[in-house]
Amino acid sequence: MSARTRLPAVLLAALLTGACGTAITPTATPATTSTPTTTTSTTTESAPATARQVDDDGFAAIRGTSxxxxxxxxxxxxxxxxxxxxxxxxxxxxxxxxxxxxxxxxxxxxxxxxxxxxxxxxxxxxxxxxxxxxxxxxxxxxxxxxxxxxxxxxxxxxxxxxxxxxxxxxxxxxxxxxxxxxxxxxxxxxxxxxxxTTPPGPGVEVTAAPGYQRVWRPQEVWLSTDGTDVMGVPKLVASRATGLLTVPVEERRAYAEDWFANLPTKSRADSVTEVSIGGHNGYEMIGYGPYTTFFTMLFTYDGCILVVGDFDAAEHPDQVPVLRTMTRSVVPV
Incomplete structure (x- = not known):
């Protein structure tokens, strides 16, 4: 699918415009190359600067803002x-x-x-x-x-x-x-x-694992081990995009892989697993490296749920099982 829309979800400082709705950027680190493993079995570009259609009152929406x-x-x-x-x-x-x-x-x-x-x-x-x-x-x-x-x-x-x-x-x-x-x-x-325009809320709830604290954000569920957004600290961010075009079933894996490829931490996933959480099917992807990235995209009838976590593997013990447990608790609201 070529159309990309943007909903606000920020993992650290920058925004990555995404197709299924939300913009999530993990801690940046050089990408590494590896061969992905899988338990199952289109790069898109942001719009250039251009004139945009205004509404009947002459107002134009400013991208990435409300x-x-x-x-x-x-x-x-x-x-x-x-x-x-x-x-x-x-x-x-x-x-x-x-x-x-x-x-x-x-x-x-x-x-x-x-x-x-x-x-x-x-x-x-x-x-x-x-x-x-x-x-x-x-x-x-x-x-x-x-x-x-x-x-x-x-x-x-x-x-x-x-x-x-x-x-x-x-x-x-x-x-x-x-x-x-x-x-x-x-x-x-x-x-x-x-x-x-009042922005939408996260659209999801997540059960925090022991040791994780909620960081206040109006448009996403953000959890970290020290209650801050400090770089390298284990964290998980979740948000839901609704009211968007659905992705055909046969295109979903490639669609999720494209999303993962656009995350600054990894150019490709080391593992890809088909998952079903709360009746929503999707894909879990993990990229290992100095910063380990944990990514899950679940497809809903009107959009998708995005969950991204990362941590500095040199400074913290393996958080993948914890991030996976929290992801499995995601509930749309």
Whole structure:
């Protein structure tokens, strides 16, 4: 299947766009080559930067986020940002989202955002900001700041807006080159008028093995031995993708192997096992090496369930039996 869609599930820092819905990236380490063993018996590419069809209200979804923006005239979606870009100059609008630390309130996060803009004489990455203002964006309380970046002769106008929604700190940053027709007020209106769609939850539950703790994440079940996402620590992440095209039975193994091949930790699986968990059939794959990767894809009537775990084999005892036990406990919700 060639169509790929993206649902948010992050194993460490980067995102790997996947076909059956979720984006999961284990701890990166050089791939090794081995011959897979099996107990049973299409590489796809991400979309290039391009204009995207907008909805009836003129809003375009920003890939990898829950934000939609009404593109100012002449700007189009650029998935590489992610955000919007004017193709004939350097004007951009960039969307970033980060997890709000557990226990931190939206009010505290916005106070910190305001302090960020006001700190160090109002400079940030070479941008001189006016005093921040309180506003709203996507229907949420927000902090906004307007600034200038660069010398007087060729200074960019920069507008930044931050708000909190569903456990995420969302930052929208617009930068317009001097010749751009958009004013600072135009950019502020575009950012403040953003839409936010509440992202789906994990869609699954997993029983934690002894010694594993839940790490707070809004869109996946994330378990690790120390309750953190520190690199190399044994971990398991699970998420469910729904509302997607189903994969024909005869294509499922190749489909799962393609997914595994795109994980940075391994180029191919050392073992492939057909499994059935909770009435859902799929494949378990293991790649051994400095970082051992444990991967399971289960196919549902409307998508799939993805489970990925990894650990530093030099620092921790074999976790494969534990990761397998937790995977066998996966229940769709």
């Amino acid at each position: 934000v939609a923006l009404r593109a100012p005239e002449g700007m189009e979606v650029d998935d590489d940002l992610p955000g919007l870009r004017r193709p004939d100059n350097r004007t951009t609008i960039v969307v970033t989202t980060t997890f709000l630390p557990e226990g931190k309130s939206a009010a505290v996060a916005l106070d910190e955002a305001a302090a960020e803009y006001a700190a160090a004489g109002g400079t940030d990455r070479g941008t001189v900001y006016e005093p921040p203002r309180r506003t709203t964006a996507a229907g949420h309380p927000a902090v906004a700041a307007i600034g200038r970046q660069g010398t007087d002769a060729d200074a960019f106008t920069e507008v930044s807006v931050q708000f909190v929604a569903d456990g995420y700190l969302v930052r929208l940053t617009a930068a317009a080159e001097p010749s751009d027709p958009l004013s600072a007020d135009d950019l502020l209106a575009a950012l403040s008028g953003a839409r936010w």
